[in-house]
Amino acid sequence: MSPRITILLAGGITGALAVLLVKYGNPPNMGYCIACFLRDIAGSLGLHRAAAVQYLRPEIPGLVLGAFAASIFTREFKALGGSAALTRFVLGFFVMLGLLVFLGCPLRMILRMAGGDLNALVGLLGLVAGVVLGIVFLRRGFSLGRAFVQTKANGYIFLGIMVVFLIFLLVRPSFIFFSAEGPGSLRAPLAFALGAGIIVGFLAQRSRLCLVGGIRDFILFRDFYLLYGFLAILAVALAGNLILGNFKAGFAGQPIAHNDGLWNFLGMAMGGFGSVLLGGCPLRQLVSASEGNTDSAVTVLGFLLGAAFAHNFGLAASPKGVPAGGQVAVVLGLVVVSLIAFFSCRTGVSKQEVIAGEGDRGSN
Secondary structure: OOHHHHHHHHHHHHHHHHHHHHHOOOOOOOOOOHHHHHHHHHHHOOOOOOOOOOOOOOHHHHHHHHHHHHHHHOOOOOOEEOOOHHHHHHHHHHHHHHHHHHOOOHHHHHHHHHOOEOHHHHHHHHHHHHHHHHHHHHHOOEOOOOOEEOOHHHHHHHHHHHHHHHHHHHHOOOOOOOOOOOHHHOOOOHHHHHHHHHHHHHHHHHHOOOHHHHHHHHHHHOOOHHHHHHHHHHHHHHHHHHHHOOOOOEOOOOOOOOOOHHHHHHHHHHHHHHHHHHOOOHHHHHHHHHOOEHHHHHHHHHHHHHHHHHHHOOOOOEOOEOOHHHHHHHHHHHHHHHHHHHHOEOOOOOHHHHHHHHHOOOOO
8 A cells, every 4th residue: 555545544534533533422623632632631630620621531542552553563663762851841841831722732723624613724824833933943953862772661661551541441540530521521432432542543653644744844845745644634524524514614612712813823833843843743742652762752741741730720721712821831832942942953964864853753
């Protein structure tokens, strides 16, 4: 099967599953959102106490299991790490803050567009701006250094954490929280959500699905490969929403979204900027961690802490808008990420070396 067909199938199936997840219980325009689901998991673990967004979403452990299975099947699993892990943690933290001001990751941005949410188009412009800003630093020699081979046991730790999450979901111990109302209470049946996650993880690993990487590769190399996947997600999810009557075009009244254009733009710009420096969007980071990359696993922990911080300190947006604290966090985050990018530049690094991550498969 050609790579183009592979990524078109991956995108199309992901789009179809996202629509079905909403049909069977997930929040509207949120069939699959890495940022939102990690936020819900953080709440379920008690890392934040926003009662409306607490659920140990099975789609995330499912994605990890699917990507892990694909990497074992293709013999691509390899324990790697040691590439500026703390810097990646901080970048992951600020990426999550930006995404929770926008209210969604790049994948949910596409799904919101497929549902008619025109605010997501503003987010797309912000994402492109953030990627362009990141490319400026890539061209200046930005690099987080080389990842090194580690013992195989290190590569299995992240998988083990996700298996524990699944056990918690099944057993429901008293220290795990579940929303009784709000987005966290809207959930597809566990078996279906877990199965959808496994399928998306498997396909994302095989196709290297990543919207941030797609925009980056198009600008740098005029390479459309990764963008085909997200165009397929958009087309199939749009068709599904039209068939099911879930399409509603406009800015106002969109589900779990706000129409503050400036902060939709800036929130997603920060998400795109940080993701370029990390080598991929949150979806790609989860897949890379599933392949044994411990630096990507640390990045995911940064996402979780960012989500907890955003809700504990009232920084995350809501359908009512973006709080003042969230606006300050985005501006501060853009400054911090810019400083990290500036001081991580070095001479003598080719674009291909930076994109490849010098052996770090957290990149595309």
